Each structure stands twice: as structure tokens, then as C-alpha cells.
Amino acid sequence: MKKIYSFTKRPTISATSTIVGKEEKNGPLGEYFDCCRDDTKFGMQTWELAESEMVRMAFDTVLKKSKLCEDDIDIIFAGDLINQCTSTSFGLIDKSIPYVGLYGACSTFAEGLMSAAVYIETGFADTAACATSSHFCTAERQFRFPIEYGCQRTPTAQYTVTGAASAILSTKAESPSGVYVMEALPGIVREFGIKDANNMGAAMAPATADTIARYFSLSGNKPSDFDMILTGDLGAEGFELLKIMMKQYGYEMGTGFNDCGLMIYDLKNQDVGAGGSGCGCSGVVFGGYVMEQFMSGAVKDVLLIGTGALLSPTTVMQNLPIPAVAHLVRLKKD
Amino acid sequence: MKKIYSFTKRPTISATSTIVGKEEKNGPLGEYFDCCRDDTKFGMQTWELAESEMVRMAFDTVLKKSKLCEDDIDIIFAGDLINQCTSTSFGLIDKSIPYVGLYGACSTFAEGLMSAAVYIETGFADTAACATSSHFCTAERQFRFPIEYGCQRTPTAQYTVTGAASAILSTKAESPSGVYVMEALPGIVREFGIKDANNMGAAMAPATADTIARYFSLSGNKPSDFDMILTGDLGAEGFELLKIMMKQYGYEMGTGFNDCGLMIYDLKNQDVGAGGSGCGCSGVVFGGYVMEQFMSGAVKDVLLIGTGALLSPTTVMQNLPIPAVAHLVRLKKD
Numbered sequence: 269m270k271k272i273y274s275f276t277k278r279p280t281i282s283a284t285s286t287i288v289g290k291e292e293k294n295g296p297l298g299e300y301f302d303c304c305r306d307d308t309k310f311g312m313q314t315w316e317l318a319e320s321e322m323v324r325m326a327f328d329t330v331l332k333k334s335k336l337c338e339d340d341i342d343i344i345f346a347g348d349l350i351n352q353c354t355s356t357s358f359g360l361i362d363k364s365i366p367y368v369g370l371y372g373a374c375s376t377f378a379e380g381l382m383s384a385a386v387y388i389e390t391g392f393a394d395t396a397a398c399a400t401s402s403h404f405c406t407a408e409r410q411f412r413f414p415i416e417y418g419c420q421r422t423p424t425a426q427y428t429v430t431g432a433a434s435a436i437l438s439t440k441a442e443s444p445s446g447v448y449v450m451e452a453l454p455g456i457v458r459e460f461g462i463k464d465a466n467n468m469g470a471a472m473a474p475a476t477a478d479t480i481a482r483y484f485s486l487s488g489n490k491p492s493d494f495d496m497i498l499t500g501d502l503g504a505e506g507f508e509l510l511k512i513m514m515k516q517y518g519y520e521m522g523t524g525f526n527d528c529g530l531m532i533y534d535l536k537n538q539d540v541g542a543g544g545s546g547c548g549c550s551g552v553v554f555g556g557y558v559m560e561q562f563m564s565g566a567v568k569d570v571l572l573i574g575t576g577a578l579l580s581p582t583t584v585m586q587n588l589p590i591p592a593v594a595h596l597v598r599l600k601k602d
Numbered sequence: 603m604k605k606i607y608s609f610t611k612r613p614t615i616s617a618t619s620t621i622v623g624k625e626e627k628n629g630p631l632g633e634y635f636d637c638c639r640d641d642t643k644f645g646m647q648t649w650e651l652a653e654s655e656m657v658r659m660a661f662d663t664v665l666k667k668s669k670l671c672e673d674d675i676d677i678i679f680a681g682d683l684i685n686q687c688t689s690t691s692f693g694l695i696d697k698s699i700p701y702v703g704l705y706g707a708c709s710t711f712a713e714g715l716m717s718a719a720v721y722i723e724t725g726f727a728d729t730a731a732c733a734t735s736s737h738f739c740t741a742e743r744q745f746r747f748p749i750e751y752g753c754q755r756t757p758t759a760q761y762t763v764t765g766a767a768s769a770i771l772s773t774k775a776e777s778p779s780g781v782y783v784m785e786a787l788p789g790i791v792r793e794f795g796i797k798d799a800n801n802m803g804a805a806m807a808p809a810t811a812d813t814i815a816r817y818f819s820l821s822g823n824k825p826s827d828f829d830m831i832l833t834g835d836l837g838a839e840g841f842e843l844l845k846i847m848m849k850q851y852g853y854e855m856g857t858g859f860n861d862c863g864l865m866i867y868d869l870k871n872q873d874v875g876a877g878g879s880g881c882g883c884s885g886v887v888f889g890g891y892v893m894e895q896f897m898s899g900a901v902k903d904v905l906l907i908g909t910g911a912l913l914s915p916t917t918v919m920q921n922l923p924i925p926a927v928a929h930l931v932r933l934k935k936d
Contacts, residue, residue, distance in 0.1 A: 270676055270700050273726045314920055342604055343788060350914070351685045353705045357791060357912035357925045366604050366788035367927055368713065369912070371687045371703040379702065389724045392607045410916075454677060454700035457691060578691035578703070580684070582744075586648055591691045593701055 272486050273452040279385040279396075279437040280448040281599075283333035284555030287322045289404065289430030291540070292552065295533045300556035301431075302329055308405055308430065315405040316350065316358075322432035322548075323348070323359025323401045330397065330434040341365050341436065342393035345383040347376045348401045348547050349428075350410060355401050359432075365397075374472075374501055375455065376400040377433060377551035378574025378595040382452040384437045385597075394440045401432035402546025411465065411581055425466040426503040426529060426545035433551025447562045451598040453486070455479045457578065459591040468577040469506015469529075469542060471590035476502065476575045477513035479594040483571070484519060491521045495567035496558065499594075500550025500574055501529030503542035528553035550574050562601050570599045606820050607786040613719040613730075613771040614782040615933075617667035618889030621656045623738065623764030625874070626886065629867045634890035635765075636663055642739055642764065649739040650684065650692075656766035656882075657682070657693025657735045664731065664768040675699050675770065676727035679717040681710045682735045682881050683762075684744060689735050693766075699731075708806075708835055709789065710734040711767060711885035712908025712929040716786040718771045719931075728774045735766035736880025745799065745915055758801040760837040760879035763866060767885025781896045785932040787820070789813045791912065793925040802911040803840015803863075803876060805924035810836065810909045811847035813928040817905070818853060825855045829901035830892065833928075834884020834908055835863030837876035862887035884908050896935050904933045 286301040293304035303325060305311075310318040310325075323346070331337065344363070347370035348355040360367060372379040380398025387393040405415055407428035413419040437449060458475035476499055484490060491497060502510055507527040514521050528550040529543035554572055561567045575594040583590075620635040627638035637659060639645075644652040644659075657680070665671065678697070681704035682689040694701060706713040714732025721727040739749055741762035747753040771783060792809035810833055818824060825831060836844055841861040848855050862884040863877035888906055895901045909928040917924075 271726055273724070316916055316920065317922075347703075347705055349686075351916060352683075352707065352912065352914035354912065354914045354917050357927075358917070358922065361791055361793050361925050364790055367791050368717070368788055368929075369681075369705040369910075369927070371681055371705040373686065383702070386724055386726065387720060389726075390607070390720055392605055392720065392723075454702055456698055457695055457701050459695050576703075578686065578688065580686035580688045582650055582685060583688050583692070586650065588651075588692065591695050593691075593703070595702075 275385050275389050275449055277389050277439050278448045279388040279439060280443045281445050282436040282438050282443050283330050284435045284559050285326045285329035285333060286552040286556040287325045287432045288552055292429055292431055292532060295538060297532055297557045300560050301552060315403055319355040319401050319403040319406050320358035323356055323399055326432035326434040327399050330436050334436045338363055338365060340395055341397050342395050343368060343387055344397040345370055345380040346399040347371050349373060350406055373576030373578055374545055374547050375574035375576035375593055375595050376547045378572055378597050381449055381597045382595055385449040385452060388437060388439055395436060395438040397434060397436045399434040400547040400551050402428050402548040404428045404430045407546060421541050422466045423541060424505045425541040426468060426543055427540035428546035429532060429544045429549040431548030431552040433548060433555040435555060445563060447599055447601045449597055450600040453479060453483050453596040455593040455595045457591050457593050459589050461589050463587060463589050465579060465584045467505060468545060469503040470509055471577050472502055472575040472592040473506045473509040473513055475592040476510055476573055476594040477517060479573055479596050481517040483596050491519055494524055494569050494571050496524045496570040498572050499527045501545045502527050502575060503529045503545060505542050568601050572597050572599060609719050609723050609783055611723050611773050612782045613722040613773060614777045615779050616770040616772050616777050617664050618769045618893050619660045619663035619667060620886040620890040621659045621766045622886055626763055626765055626866060629872060631866055631891045634894050635886060649737055653689040653735050653737040653740050654692035657690055657733055660766040660768040661733050664770050668770045672697055672699060674729055675731050676729050677702060677721055678731040679704055679714040680733040681705050683707060684740055707910030707912055708879055708881050709908035709910030709927055709929050710881045712906055712931050715769060715783055715931045716929055719783040719786060722771060722773055729770060729772040731768060731770045733768040734881040734885045736762050736882040738762045738764045741880060755875050756800045757875060758839040759875040760802060760863060760877055761874035762880035763878045763883040765882030765886040767882060767889040769889060779897060781933055781935045783931055784934040787813060787817050787930040789927040789929045791925045791927050793923050795923050797921060797923050799913060799918045801839060803836040804843055805911050806836055806909040806926040807840045807843040807847055809926040810844055810907055810928040811851060813907055813930050815851040817930050825853055828858055828903050828905050830858045830904040832906050833861045835879045836861050836909060837863040837879060839876050902935050906931050906933060
């Protein structure tokens with residue numbers, strides 16, 4: 269079962285930042301994002317460089333919003349979906365900040381928040397950042413087919429969010445948000461034999477259910493104790509499976525239970541399959557929409573469960589199943 | 603400059619494990635490794651599954667050597683070079699242990715030791731593990747050319763070590779080694795314009811020099827305070843450049859200064875180019891040879907600097923430079 273991490277140092281979110289593409293801007297949460305570009309290349313020569321540019325923009329924006337400078341950041345935790353996490357390493361290439369690279373696929377934002385809070389808890393860092401990104405075109409090219417091929421997508425396939433998000437946690441800075449990371453629970457890799465890379469939601473549901481159920485069991489909390497319980501990102505198929513699994517674990521999840529992949533797009537009117545995915549998805553939904561809900565007083569206690577499918581194009585071609593992991597962070601405002 | 607992490611909880615290495623291939627067994631350190639297989643596929647169908655099998659073997663071996671069971675491990679930090687770190691996720695797929703995925707290229711072993719020590723420092727974990735791997739054939743296939751193509755290598759190219767290593771750190775277990783992680787210093791991404799993927803040593807030297815020089819400057823220590831200062835892995839070309847850079851920083855590094863990539867092979871008699879590389883290299887050199895030196899009393903104070911080149915085949919094809927990072931850990935035995 270293992271332990272829930274209860275942070276004593278109150279690692280508080282100084283600011284979050286969100287950079288998105290056109291499709292995300294046109295979705296139901298469009299108004300909550302800091303910056304949108306219609307140009308999928310963000311002014312760069314390649315989509316890969318565009319994703320790096322989004323990471324750079326997200327980090328520069330979060331610094332500005334926090335009224336901090338590069339030198340104030342003791343450490344940054346970051347990663348993305350692209351091979352060898354190069355969107356991140358090129359996005360942060362000019363920053364003179366100690367850098368810990370993460371790989372958690374779409375769970376990276378939650379993994380980053382947890383890591384930042386843990387390092388702050390030791391006292392080795394006072395101010396820590398996290399960042400993550402995904403881009404529809406880089407992900408399609410790498411994991412599926414060339415965009416130009418115009419391949420038809422299956423109904424359970426998710427649509428990779430073009431988005432980058434960053435957050436700064438601090439014990440020092442005066443934070444207008446007052447939102448802090450109260451608890452975290454790292455995920456355990458689970459694999460239930462799903463091999464369909466176009467149904468990653470199904471592959472991720474078991475690891476997600478495992479983490480949420482472990483959290484409730486260890487903490488004694490119940491779903492109704494929270495204003496929101498957000499997974500990111502299972503999409504329509506995976507989220508339905510998760511609801512069934514949570515019932516099997518004995519939990520009625522209530523109305524605050526939702527999935528970032530379902531929230532970011534209008535599934536009826538946008539051509540996005542089963543909903544959003546990608547590291548950027550839960551990052552921008554949390555950094556944009558959820559933070560705004562905290563600021564307005566609409567929510568005070570939120571569970572964010574980042575969910576990652578740990579597959580690669582090679583493992584798919586080799587007909588291997590899809591392992592997944594889900595990291596949980598509890599965000600609170602008193 | 604940022605802070606050196608000085609661990610107060612004395613995270614002590616219960617055991618390390620090392621699994622290698624034939625070339626590594628035939629090298630000067632061959633006698634120090636736990637297990638070697640002549641079969642590059644380790645009995646599996648593909649090289650990728652072979653690398654996962656090595657990760658599984660390394661973790662099972664370190665558990666056995668520590669006299670611990672799976673349930674005793676509070677958290678594991680792991681990663682590798684292969685796209686989306688699937689060698690690791692498939693290697694640990696059956697372990698019911700909270701898992702934090704890392705991406706630090708060849709710096710992953712040092713990044714893992716640092717992360718494990720940090721989580722122990724918070725008290726959230728009493729016993730934490732790290733693991734990493736690389737495999738000559740998976741790396742060649744992914745980063746360079748198909749093995750079957752028989753491509754000629756340039757003299758500065760490094761040879762990816764077929765090796766997996768794991769370590770368990772604990773404040774609880776009685777440790778026969780007595781070796782503990784005393785300090786750590788996370789690296790900063792540096793990039794000096796090197797674009798040659800067959801000269802990764804040159805690309806990594808600036809980040810390595812930066813971390814070592816920052817460590818001496820922050821700690822007030824000097825090279826002669828240590829029995830060994832090991833980088834992993836710059837190879838012949840990169841290590842010569844590093845020596846020049848350290849002189850420019852004003853440090854005479856002395857006789858204990860060496861590189862895991864140079865130590866693992868006999869560069870004159872093995873056809874390994876500029877020496878070893880890959881996440882497994884510094885892992886098995888430390889886990890096998892250096893731990894043995896600690897046990898025999900030959901060394902008592904060692905700096906291990908894991909060095910990672912944060913490139914991908916895509917960034918190479920797009921003619922981008924190679925960013926690098928180097929994480930430092932100080933290992934001590936009283």
C-alpha cells in the first residue's frame with residue numbers, strides 16, 4: 269500500500285502558466301489559458317522546435333506571473349512525450365537552473381508537482397518549478413502516422429493536446445493563489461493486457477483506479493470530501509472504465525469526478541475522438557481552469573491524478589501490452 | 603550556483619547489483635559484475651525485451667543481496683535510453699512498488715541515487731531503490747544504424763554498454779557496505795554547440811565541468827580530498843576535453859580522476875571506439891567495481907558524476923546541437 273506523502277512545509281503554488289494551440293483555445297476551457305497561437309509551428313521551423321518553444325514560453329510566463337527571475341528557481345522538474353524528452357531539454361536549454369528530467373508520459377505534470385513538493389520538503393529547495401508539454405503534430409508523427417497521410421482514427425483514439433504548462437512552488441514567495449500541495453501518492457505500474465495503442469484510456473484505467481483506491485484506503489478520506497477529483501487523461505472510453513472500476517472498489521465518485529481529457533474539448537463538436545491526451549492536457553487544464561476555480565473560491569480541495577501510458581512505438585510494433593502509472597497530488601486552499 | 607544537498611538521514615547502500623553482456627565481462631572490470639550472459643538477447647525474442655529482462659534481473663538480484671523483499675521497497679526511481687523508457691517500465695512491470703520514471707540519459711544512475719536519497723531525507727521513504735540499463739543493440743538500432751548494416755564507426759564514437767544496475771538505499775537495513783550518499787548536486791543543462799552524435803563526450807564535457815567546478819566552489823572541497831572522482835561516461839575524447847576544462851576552472855584533478863567509460867573496456871584490445879557509454883555504464887562500474895573498492899577499504903570518499911547527452915535521433919536529423927546535464931553524488935564510508 270505504501271505511504272501518503274503529507275507535506276509539512278506547505279509548498280504553495282506561486283503561479284501556473286498555460287500555452288495552447290488553436291483546437292484547445294476553441295474548446296470549452298479556451299478562456300482560461302494564458303496564450304494561444306493559431307500557427308501549429310509557433311513560428312519555428314519544425315513541430316519539435318515548436319513544442320520546445322511552448323515549453324520556453326510556459327516557463328518564461330510562469331516566472332513573469334510569479335514575479336520571480338530565473339535565479340530564484342532552485343530546481344526544475346520536467347519531461348514530455350517525445351523521444352528522449354527533447355522538447356523539454358531544448359525548451360529549457362538556456363535556463364541556468366538545476367534540472368531533473370522526468371519520464372511519466374501524461375502523468376508528468378502530477379509527477380513534477382510531487383517531485384517539486386518533495387524537494388521543498390527536504391529544505392534543499394525553497395522554490396521549485398515543474399514543466400511539461402505535448403503537441404498534436406509531434407505526437408502523431410512519433411506514435412502514429414505522418415499527419416500528411418490523413419489516417420482515419422478509431423473512436424477510442426485520443427487527441428494529443430497541443431499545450432505546455434508550468435508551475436512554481438515555493439515556501440517563500442507571497443502567493444496570491446494560496447493553493448498548496450498538501451499530499452501526494454506515487455503510482456504503481458499496472459498492466460491489464462491492453463495492447464491497443466488507440467485505446468490508451470483502457471490501458472491507463474487500472475493504474476488510475478489502483479492509485480485512487482489506495483489513496484482513499486490509506487487516508488480514510490472519501491470522494492465526497494473533495495470538490496473535484498480529476499484524472500488526466502483517460503478520455504471517454506477510459507473514464508467510463510474507471511468509473512466501473514471505482515464502483516468495484518466500492519467507491520461512488522460523485523459529481524466532482526471528471527477527466528481533463530474530457531474537459532478540454534467539446535467532444536460532440538470538435539473532431540477529437542475520445543478526448544484529449546498528452547502531458548500538456550492535465551497541465552493546462554489544472555494550470556488554467558482548476559487554478560481559476562481555486563482563485564474564485566469555487567473549489568478548495570482537489571485531487572489531481574496524472575495518468576501515463578508507458579508505451580513506445582517499438583513496444584506497440586512488438587505486440588506488447590501497455591503498462592501505465594498514475595500519480596496523485598492533493599491541492600488545497602484553506 | 604545553488605545548494606549542495608547534504609543528507610542528514612545517512613541513506614546507506616544496502617546493496618548494488620550488476621548485470622552485463624559478454625564485452626563488459628571481457629573488459630578489465632569483468633570480475634566485479636554479478637552476472638553475465640553471452641547471449642545478447644538474454645533468452646528473449648528481441649533486444650528490447652532483453653534489456654527489460656536485464657532490468658528485472660538487476661532488481662531481483664539487488665533485492666536478494668539486500669535480503670529484502672519487494673514489499674520492503676517504498677519507492678523506485680528508474681529510467682533508460684530507449685524511447686519512452688520502456689526497457690525500465692517493462693522490466694519493472696510486475697513489481698508492486700511506487701515508481702517514479704526518470705529521464706537523464708547516461709546520468710540516470712546518479713540521478714536515481716540522488717532522488718532516492720532525497721525521498722529518504724523527507725522521511726516519506728525508509729528504503730528506496732534505483733535502477734537503470736542500456737544495451738548495445740537497442741541503442742545502435744535506435745540512435746544509429748541497424749546492427750546488420752555493419753556501419754563503420756568514427757574514432758570518437760562511444761560503445762553503448764550492455765549493462766543494468768540497481769541499488770537500494772535505506773536508513774533501516776543493516777548494511778554490510780556502510781557506504782552512504784553524503785551529498786548531491788543536481789546538474790544544469792549546458793550546450794556548447796556540439797552537433798556530432800558520434801562525439802557525445804565533447805557534448806557532455808561542458809556540463810560535467812560545470813557541475814564539478816560548482817561542487818568544489820560551493821563545498822570548499824578540492825580534488826585531492828577524494829579517493830576517486832569518476833565521471834560516467836565521457837569516453838576518451840570527452841574526458842581529455844574535461845581535463846582541459848577543469849584546468850581552465852583552476853583545478854588539478856589528480857590521479858583518482860577517471861571515467862567509467864574508459865574503465866569498463868580495454869580500449870587498446872577491445873573494439874569499442876572512444877570507450878563505453880549508456881545508462882548502464884556508470885551504473886555497473888559503480889555498482890560492481892567502486893562498491894568493491896569501498897568494501898576492501900581501498901576508497902572511502904568518492905564523487906560520482908553521471909553525465910547525460912540529451913539528444914534524440916530526431917534532433918540529430920534536424921541538425922540541432924546536443925544539450926547535456928551532469929548530476930553529482932558523493933559516496934562516503936566512515
